Amino acid sequence: MNPYITNAAGLFAACCTTVSFLPQAVKTIRTRDTSGISLSMYSLFTLGTLFWLVFGVLSSNLPVTFANAVTLVFAGIILFYKIKYRRR
């Protein structure tokens, strides 16, 4: 397979999955509606993103480091709001 197609697929994938958490963070900040959001998901996901960041730094992989630093900010915001506005 043409490596350009493979790399283009990977780059497009990385952009989509990284950027995807921005509209969720914006929605959560605006509405403070976190009832449908899973605390377990964002706890695990934020922890996982933190370790992807560690992996990116340790392996000197700039795209992995950058993408996960961005995702960590968005996921961290959603997790913070989920904990703060948890259904009582």
Place this chain on the structure above:
Amino acid sequence: MNPYITNAAGLFAACCTTVSFLPQAVKTIRTRDTSGISLSMYSLFTLGTLFWLVFGVLSSNLPVTFANAVTLVFAGIILFYKIKYRRR
């Protein structure tokens, strides 16, 4: 840096981010409460995961292929419920 530590961080990260969508899918199926979930996020994320899967297959990368096949199922379920039980 010890490559075992680097790989262990990456493996742990991959497990966390892959498994994290399971509790969200279970919660969404059980409660059908999708009001706080962003349609834009799951549309972009599911598309991104599909392209990660394509990237994994094209680059013959088994861990990437497997992790994203699993995530695609969970993300697809959440997206399906978000569209089906959208706030009217």
